[in-house]
Amino acid sequence: MANEVIYSEENLEVVIGDITEEETEAIVNAANPTLLGGGGVDGAIHRKAGPELREECRTLGGCQTGDAKITRGYRLKAKYVIHTVGPVWREGSAREEELLASCYRKTLKLAKEYGIKSISFPAISTGAYGFPKDQAAEIAVREVKGFLKENDILVRLVCFDKETTQYYLAVLKKLRCYG
Numbered sequence: 329m330a331n332e333v334i335y336s337e338e339n340l341e342v343v344i345g346d347i348t349e350e351e352t353e354a355i356v357n358a359a360n361p362t363l364l365g366g367g368g369v370d371g372a373i374h375r376k377a378g379p380e381l382r383e384e385c386r387t388l389g390g391c392q393t394g395d396a397k398i399t400r401g402y403r404l405k406a407k408y409v410i411h412t413v414g415p416v417w418r419e420g421s422a423r424e425e426e427l428l429a430s431c432y433r434k435t436l437k438l439a440k441e442y443g444i445k446s447i448s449f450p451a452i453s454t455g456a457y458g459f460p461k462d463q464a465a466e467i468a469v470r471e472v473k474g475f476l477k478e479n480d481i482l483v484r485l486v487c488f489d490k491e492t493t494q495y496y497l498a499v500l501k502k503l504r505c506y507g
């Protein structure tokens with residue numbers, strides 16, 4: 329079943345559900361630096377895409393934190409997967425905010441280069457990597473909205489749980505009131 333849209337404005341949607349079910353042209357993977365698969369959303373994407381995804385990832389030579397690399401989507405509905413490596417939260421002492429912003433920026437830049445017209449993001453770094461969800465939501469919305477000012481692409485922020493949707497909605501509301 330399609331994931332439920334709980335908020336939408338112009339080219340931005342907040343969605344609740346499983347990113348592997350998304351029918352956008354690209355989905356984003358919160359990967360680890362090996363790009364060879366892991367737990368959380370990464371594991372779910374690799375399971376659904378099939379072993380061919382790992383084979384292609386193996387040819388990429390890993391990915392640095394804050395960077396992004398693109399592959400095909402194989403058995404996913406999405407044509408592409410953009411793999412980005414979020415920062416592990418270390419109490420804010422290791423440029424985590426800058427690195428998380430870089431994940432969104434580099435991913436969107438790659439999407440543009442490939443002419444991608446719709447893309448779905450998970451809440452990068454907010455699971456096993458421990459980034460505070462409210463701060464992560466603020467960075468995600470800021471970067472995406474900045475990009476949308478100058479680019480015509482549909483961005484869906486996919487939340488696996490209701491708590492994450494609340495953080496996105498709070499940031500979007502704040503922007504509407506004071507932005």
Ligand code: ADP
Pocket residue numbers: 345346347348358359367368369370372414450451452453454455456457458486487488489492
């Ligand atoms: P990270 O290591 O970057 O923290 P995780 O996969 O542990 O990555 O978590 C990132 C976010 O993705 C979390 O908010 C988690 O709840 C969410 N998530 C996990 N599985 C899925 C899924 N199938 N679809 C969408 N989001 C998911």
